[in-house]
Amino acid sequence: MHSEPQTSAAGMPAAAAGPELPSQPLSLAGRTRRGERVILGLLWLCAAVSIFTTVGIVLVLFVDASDFFRDVSIWKFFTDTAWRPFGGVEQGRFGVLPLVNGTLLVTAIAMMVAVPLGLGSAIYLSEYAAPRARRVLKPVLELLAGVPTVVLGYFALTFMTPVLRAIFGTSTVQIFNAASAGIVMGIMIVPTIASLSEDALSAVPQGLRESAYGLGGTKRQVAIRVVTPAALSGIVAAVILGMGRAIGETMIVAIAAGNLPKLTANPFDQIQTMTAYIVQAVGGEAARGSLTYESIFAVGALLFLMTFALNVLAQRFVRRYREVY
Amino acid sequence: MAVSTPRRTVHDTLAGLERGRRRKLKERAFATVLFTLTAVAILVLALLVVDIVLDGFTRINVDFLTRYASRTAENTGIRAGLTGTLSLMVLTALVAFPVGVGAAIYLEEFAPDNRFTRLMEANISNLAGVPSVVYGLLGVAVFVYALNLGRSLLAGALTLALLILPVIIVAGRESIRAVPLAIRDGGLALGATPWQVSYRQILPSALPGMLTGTILALSRAIGETAPILVVGAVFSRRADNEPWYFMEAFAALPVQIYNFVSRPQEGFKIDAASAGILVLMAVLLIMNSAAIVARNRFSRRY
Amino acid sequence: MDSAQSQAVRQRPVLDVPVDSRALAHHTAAEHSKLASDLVFDVRDVTVRYGVHPAIRNVSLQIYRHEITALIGPSGCGKSTFIRCFNRMNDLIPSATVEGTITYHGQDLYAKGVDPVEVRRRIGMVFQKPNPFPKSVRENILFGPKVNGMEVDADEVVERSLRRAALWDEVRNKLNDSAYSLSGGQQQRLCIARAIAIDPDVILMDEPASALDPISTGRIEDLMRELQERYTIVIVTHNMQQAARVSDRTAFFTTEVEDEASDFRSGKLVEYDFTEKIFKNPSDRRTEDYVTGRFG
Numbered sequence: 005m006h007s008e009p010q011t012s013a014a015g016m017p018a019a020a021a022g023p024e025l026p027s028q029p030l031s032l033a034g035r036t037r038r039g040e041r042v043i044l045g046l047l048w049l050c051a052a053v054s055i056f057t058t059v060g061i062v063l064v065l066f067v068d069a070s071d072f073f074r075d076v077s078i079w080k081f082f083t084d085t086a087w088r089p090f091g092g093v094e095q096g097r098f099g100v101l102p103l104v105n106g107t108l109l110v111t112a113i114a115m116m117v118a119v120p121l122g123l124g125s126a127i128y129l130s131e132y133a134a135p136r137a138r139r140v141l142k143p144v145l146e147l148l149a150g151v152p153t154v155v156l157g158y159f160a161l162t163f164m165t166p167v168l169r170a171i172f173g174t175s176t177v178q179i180f181n182a183a184s185a186g187i188v189m190g191i192m193i194v195p196t197i198a199s200l201s202e203d204a205l206s207a208v209p210q211g212l213r214e215s216a217y218g219l220g221g222t223k224r225q226v227a228i229r230v231v232t233p234a235a236l237s238g239i240v241a242a243v244i245l246g247m248g249r250a251i252g253e254t255m256i257v258a259i260a261a262g263n264l265p266k267l268t269a270n271p272f273d274q275i276q277t278m279t280a281y282i283v284q285a286v287g288g289e290a291a292r293g294s295l296t297y298e299s300i301f302a303v304g305a306l307l308f309l310m311t312f313a314l315n316v317l318a319q320r321f322v323r324r325y326r327e328v329y
Numbered sequence: 330m331a332v333s334t335p336r337r338t339v340h341d342t343l344a345g346l347e348r349g350r351r352r353k354l355k356e357r358a359f360a361t362v363l364f365t366l367t368a369v370a371i372l373v374l375a376l377l378v379v380d381i382v383l384d385g386f387t388r389i390n391v392d393f394l395t396r397y398a399s400r401t402a403e404n405t406g407i408r409a410g411l412t413g414t415l416s417l418m419v420l421t422a423l424v425a426f427p428v429g430v431g432a433a434i435y436l437e438e439f440a441p442d443n444r445f446t447r448l449m450e451a452n453i454s455n456l457a458g459v460p461s462v463v464y465g466l467l468g469v470a471v472f473v474y475a476l477n478l479g480r481s482l483l484a485g486a487l488t489l490a491l492l493i494l495p496v497i498i499v500a501g502r503e504s505i506r507a508v509p510l511a512i513r514d515g516g517l518a519l520g521a522t523p524w525q526v527s528y529r530q531i532l533p534s535a536l537p538g539m540l541t542g543t544i545l546a547l548s549r550a551i552g553e554t555a556p557i558l559v560v561g562a563v564f565s566r567r568a569d570n571e572p573w574y575f576m577e578a579f580a581a582l583p584v585q586i587y588n589f590v591s592r593p594q595e596g597f598k599i600d601a602a603s604a605g606i607l608v609l610m611a612v613l614l615i616m617n618s619a620a621i622v623a624r625n626r627f628s629r630r631y
Numbered sequence: 632m633d634s635a636q637s638q639a640v641r642q643r644p645v646l647d648v649p650v651d652s653r654a655l656a657h658h659t660a661a662e663h664s665k666l667a668s669d670l671v672f673d674v675r676d677v678t679v680r681y682g683v684h685p686a687i688r689n690v691s692l693q694i695y696r697h698e699i700t701a702l703i704g705p706s707g708c709g710k711s712t713f714i715r716c717f718n719r720m721n722d723l724i725p726s727a728t729v730e731g732t733i734t735y736h737g738q739d740l741y742a743k744g745v746d747p748v749e750v751r752r753r754i755g756m757v758f759q760k761p762n763p764f765p766k767s768v769r770e771n772i773l774f775g776p777k778v779n780g781m782e783v784d785a786d787e788v789v790e791r792s793l794r795r796a797a798l799w800d801e802v803r804n805k806l807n808d809s810a811y812s813l814s815g816g817q818q819q820r821l822c823i824a825r826a827i828a829i830d831p832d833v834i835l836m837d838e839p840a841s842a843l844d845p846i847s848t849g850r851i852e853d854l855m856r857e858l859q860e861r862y863t864i865v866i867v868t869h870n871m872q873q874a875a876r877v878s879d880r881t882a883f884f885t886t887e888v889e890d891e892a893s894d895f896r897s898g899k900l901v902e903y904d905f906t907e908k909i910f911k912n913p914s915d916r917r918t919e920d921y922v923t924g925r926f927g
Contacts, residue, residue, distance in 0.1 A: 032738060032745040032753075040524045044439060050431030051440070054453050054498070057491050061463060064470040124366025132360055133367075141367060148374045150613065152552030154583045155606050158590050159377045162384070162599055194370040222352060224359040245458065252460025254555035255583075259590055279462050279555070286465070286559045292474060304466045308459065315458035442725055511762035515822070518718060519775035520752025520829060529774065530764055 065308055068301030075295055081302065087265035087276075089285065089299045098299060100306060102265035106275035107307075110186040110257055111250040113271055117190025118246055122197025123239065129198070130205035131227045142199070149195035157259030160188035165260060168272070176272050180262030183271035189256050193246040200245060204238020204325055205231055241321035248314040252307065254279035278307045381610075385603030393604055398565040398585065402596025407605050410585035413482070413562070413570035414551050414612065417581060420486035420572050421493070421550050426543050429494055430532075433501025433539070438527045456495045464492045465559025473560060480561030482570060482579040488560050489553065493546040500542020504535040537623055544620040548613050554583035564588040582609050669696040670736075671833060671863050672717060677731035679712050679721060686712045687898035689731075692882055699855060699864045701874035701906065704884030705921070709898025710867045711759075713884070714835050716740075717865065718754040719747040752779055755826035756835040760842050761818035763810035763825070768793075768802050771810050771821055775829035788828050795861075796824035797854050816847025823854065827862075834858065836866040840873065852877050871922055874906065881909040883918045 073081070076098045084099025091097075125145060129138050164184040169177045177183070208231050216230040232239070262274030263284050276284070285300050396406025440446040468488030478484040508531050516526035565588075566580040582605060589602035672694040679686050687709030694700050702710040712721065719740065721727040733740045740750060763771050772789045775781075789806065793799040798820040802813065810821055819839060826834055836855075840848040855864055855877050868874050874881050882903040886896040902909060902918045913919045 032735070032740070032749045037522060037524075040522060043524055044435075047431045047435035047439060050428045051435040051449055051498075053428055053432065053491075054456055054494060055449060057456060057467070057494070058452050060471055061459065061467050064467050065463070068470065121366050121370050124363050125370060128360075128363035128367045132363055141371070144371055144374070145367075148370060150548070150552075150617070151374070151377070152554070152583060152609060152613070154552070154554040154586050154590075155377070155381070155610070158586065158602055158606060159380065161590060162602075163377075163380050191370060191373050198370075222356055224356050248458050252458075252462065254460065254462040255587065258555075259587065279460065282462050282466070283555060283558055286469070286561075301466060301470075304463055308463050311458055311460055311463075312455070315455055318458075319454070509762070511758060511760060512764060514720065514723070514756075514758060515762040515764065515825075516774070516778075517723065517748075518720065518751055518756035518758070519778065519825065520748055521774070521778040522748050525778040529778070534765055 061308065065301050065305040068298050069305040072295065072298035072302040075298075076302075085267055087281070089281075089296050092295055096295065100278075100303060102267050103276060103278045103281050103303060104306075105267050106182065106257075106261065106265065107251055107277040107279070109182045109269065109271065109275060110189060110261060110277055111247060113183055113186025114189040114193060114250040115243070115247060117187050118193045118197055118250075119243060121190070122194045122242070122246065123201055125194065125198040126201035126205055126239075126242075127227055127232065130202045131223070131231060142202075145195050145198055148191065151192070153192065153253060153255040154259070156188050156192055157185075157256045160184045160256055160260035164188055172272065178262070178272060178274045180260060180264075180274040181272045182261050182275045185257045185259075185261035186271065188260070189250055189253055192253070192256070193249050196249055197242045197246040200242035201235070201239045204235035204242065207238070207325070208234045235325065237321040237325040241318040241325070244314050244318040244321065248311045248318070251314070252279065252311050254283055258283045278303050282307075381603045381606050384599050385605075385607045388600040388604035389607060393601075394608070397567045398580075402594055402601055405589075405597070405601055407582060407585055407608060409566040409568065409570060409580040410582040410605070411608065413566075413580040414582040414609075416482055416570045416572040416575075416579070417486050417489060417557070418547055418551050420483065420575060421489045422543065422547055424487060425490040425493055425497055425546070425550075426539075428490070429497030429543065430501050430539055432494070432498045433505060434527055434532070436498070437502050437505040438523060438531065453495045453498055457499075460555075461492055461553055462555040462559060464488055465556035467491070468556060468560040479576065480563075480578055481576045482572070483575040485557045485560050485562055485579055485581070486575070488556050489550040492553065492556060493550045496546040496549065497539075497543050500546070501535070501539045504538025504542070505531060507538060508534045537626070541620045541624045544616055544623060548616040548620075551581075551616075552583060552609065552613060554581075554587055557581050558584055558587065582612075670694075671696050672865075673732075673734045673737075674716075675732045675734075677713075677716060677729065677733060679709070679716060680728050680730070681724065682726045684895060685897040687884070687900075688887075690884075690898075690900045691731075692900060692903045694863065694865060695880075696863050697859055697861075698879040699859055699866060699877055701878035701881045702865065702867045702884060703869065703871060703874045703881060703921075704898070704901075705886060706869060707896060707898070708884040708886045710884050711837050712898070714837055714865055714867050717833070717835055718751045718756055720751075720756065722747050752829060753831055754833045754835060755829065755831035756837065757819070757822050757826055757839045759838040761815055761822050763813075763818050763821050765809065765811060767807045768810050768813070768821060769806040771825050772828045775825060779829055781829065792824040792828040793821075795827050795858065796820045797850065797857070798824055814847070816843050816850060819843060819847070819851060820854065823851075823858075827858075831862065833863045833865065836864065838867050838869065841869070848873070871910075875910050878906045880904065881906040883909060883913075883915075883921060885917055885921070 075093050081098055081100050083101070084097055085101055086097035086099050087102045088095070088097040125141075129141060133141060161180075161184070164187055165177070165179065165181065168181070168184055169179075212230060212234060213226055216226045221230065257277045258280040261277060261280060263276050263280060264274040265276040265281070266273060268275060281303055282300050285296055291297060392404075393406050394411065395408050396404065397408050398410075399405040436446070436449065440449070465488060468484055468491075472478045472484035472487050473480055478487075512530050512534065513526055516530045517523070521529070561578075562581045562584040563578050564580060564585055566578060568577075570577070570579045586602055586605040586609065589597045589605060592598050670693055674690060674692050674694075677690045678688050690713060702714060704710050712727075715721045716729055716733055717735075717740070721729060729741060735750070735754070739745070764774060766774075769785075769789055772792050773785055776783050776785075776788055790799060790803075793802060798817060801817060802808075802821075805812070810818060813821060819842075823834070823839070840851045843851065852873060855866070858864060866874075866878065880903065883901045884898050885901050887899045888896055902913055902915045904914075908914075909918060910922050913922065
């Protein structure tokens with residue numbers, strides 16, 4: 005059996021040429037292409053940078069986090085209900101729950117906004133919109149994804165918050181609050197959910213729609229009862245990815261949600277998310293090696309684990325919907 | 330077996346029609362709801378743009394662009410931030426473009442089909458989901474401290490380069506895949522080595538797509554605040570940032586906007602911040618237009 | 632092309648010296664008419680598989696210098712797969728494996744140490760659809776010499792290659808125009824010129840005229856006759872008239888049901904002989920059915 009990969013042939017010595025060869029001398033052995041080997045090595049290195057990045061992230065987060073956990077027990081980290089990281093080992097309290105609470109509260113608000121808007125847009129674009137409307141609406145929706153988050157933070161603080169305070173009263177709604185940040189964050193992830201869900205909806209075979217129409221289904225029934233369920237795993241993946249973005253989003257919450265770690269379910273309270281803490285603590289020039297500095301990496305590691313888990317979950321759903329068709 | 334079918338009366342038929350009418354109403358209501366949901370996000374976008382333009386338009390003037398930051402809102406400017414952002418853009422592109430293109434060529438043209446390659450591919454799609462603030466932490470630990478670059482422009486640019494690398498790789502692979510296989514076969518059949526085919530035929534054809542992808546990725550990078558904030562971009566700097574002084578401390582536009590908006594005084598929080606945002610958005614708009622031009626200008630037909 | 636020249640080309644050597652007496656028993660009659668030194672490719676028992684399924688099975692044949700050998704047969708019979716074995720283009724398909732031996736001037740093409748790049752430099756190929764590079768006519772011609780490190784007079788190579796491909800007169804004033812501005816037939820002749828520019832020993836043509844109109848096809852066929860003086864040509868075609876018009880020898884492939892249950896088919900060489908014999912007096916009934924149009 006003579007199949008061999010192309011790359012192995014380069015630079016090997018010639019097999020002895022038979023004596024019955026015709027006039028022209030013949031060598032099919034490869035030229036030594038050392039330059040190309042070097043180039044190939046460089047290209048490999050470029051591709052490997054992404055691996056180094058991941059390894060770097062994991063190492064960096066977990067090495068510094070493990071230093072942190074030498075001083076603060078993991079048990080305390082996950083059970084203590086107060087986060088006061090600037091007092092050192094003695095005065096400080098290092099319970100991450102208030103930060104996680106803040107993150108989840110904002111994320112929940114964001115999802116309440118983003119799921120109906122994103123899913124509605126997706127169904128509209130995939131099932132209802134005329135091709136021309138679709139050609140216009142889709143890129144406009146995607147523009148939203150290109151708005152820098154610092155801009156959205158500004159919008160949350162200087163537009164959304166005053167609106168909320170006008171509606172619910174200034175005594176109810178604090179200047180920094182989870183609701184305002186969450187709503188704007190929800191708007192931010194609409195394009196993510198809409199475009200991925202739309203892909204999933206559009207991937208549903210036309211035959212399925214036609215057979216449903218053939219049974220007397222209306223457009224709405226076909227969209228809700230046939231197409232959406234068929235695309236469900238793709239839609240779930242889109243929602244999970246959107247959630248991952250919400251959890252990792254930093255500037256909107258750093259600007260509009262405040263810097264007060266707090267265990268609360270009140271959307272109008274000031275809170276602090278994990279990401280906002282990282283920005284706040286780093287900005288405070290926490291000395292390298294101090295407990296505060298290490299705590300940033302502990303929070304970062306937890307954040308990374310959460311988003312990573314969501315990513316893996318989403319990919320599993322994506323794979324499922326690819327398998328169906 | 331005989332089944333007795335009740336005879337359809339006129340009344341039944343009309344009832345059916347009635348139901349049809351109600352159903353039509355429901356249908357239309359549903360379509361309207363969907364359209365409204367789609368419109369909400371777009372309306373918010375419009376609202377945001379209008380709000381920012383109204384807030385910031387009058388604050389923009391030459392002084393705002395050419396002055397360094399000041400303690401008073403009336404005299405403050407974004408010169409350091411703007412030059413910093415432009416320098417970041419240049420340095421980030423210099424790092425991310427070659428590496429991203431190299432990786433894309435490797436993965437499309439040379440990577441053997443083995444576990445390591447699949448690991449790389451899975452890894453790239455996972456990296457896209459890592460929050461940008463985490464890249465900032467990587468930048469602090471590796472570039473600022475381990476490589477001892479300090480809180481410098483270069484550390485910021487390298488961090489942003491890693492952040493957008495997955496995007497560039499994905500765009501690069503797509504544009505390589507768009508080059509017809511026949512071109513590749515044609516080159517190889519002439520005795521070109523795979524690298525010669527990649528370099529002389531595939532790369533030139535794929536370049537416009539790669540450029541477009543890179544510009545779009547860069548426009549994402551320069552809008553990013555969290556990673557460079559974590560790496561240590563400063564707000565107030567009384568000097569220009571030039572790409573060749575890459576070991577200096579640096580300011581960047583989004584970081585300045587963040588600082589403005591975090592202050593209590595309206596002059597900073599509203600006026601200066603929104604003016605800064607307008608400048609940032611203008612830069613992004615220019616970049617996106619450049620991406621479109623790059624795509625149209627160099628696009629080839631096959 | 633005038634008929635006198637055509638006659639000259641068609642003349643065959645009179646002397647019969649068997650290449651390999653050991654192989655005499657199972658070789659076709661055709662090869663007795665050639666000198667050993669004229670043997671370019673000797674294919675022995677070649678099977679090509681994609682994954683586990685064979686695309687063609689147990690093919691043996693010999694290809695001689697300065698002849699045009701046509702590979703014909705119904706679609707799916709593996710003739711394109713087969714022709715790609717000669718310059719190792721099948722290497723590019725990860726799942727493809729080649730069993731058996733193909734020697735090229737006595738040297739095993741698939742031996743360890745043989746560089747497919749060197750193989751392709753000597754054995755040029757023209758594809759089914761014209762595939763010029765998205766560059767100028769001139770750059771298309773010069774790509775091969777450049778990547779092969781040949782030190783040549785660029786203008787001379789361009790002119791000579793285009794002349795040999797019978798394209799010079801049509802494009803001499805458009806050398807710097809995009810190759811895509813040429814017509815389909817011109818593009819295909821440009822691809823032939825491009826292959827000639829590196830002065831190969833063999834030119835493989837995989838249905839070179841299937842995407843072209845009859846006039847362009849005629850041009851390409853004339854061209855093949857001219858090129859035959861310098862090069863050995865192997866051509867895949869599903870156009871029997873074309874094979875009858877241009878080739879010296881013809882190999883007829885067909886498909887065979889490999890596995891009754893799955894109806895999986897693989898290609899097989901039925902008959903290989905002088906073209907005249909294949910078309911006038913084939914020894915196999917399947918060949919006869921095919922060339923007379925009763926099949927496929």
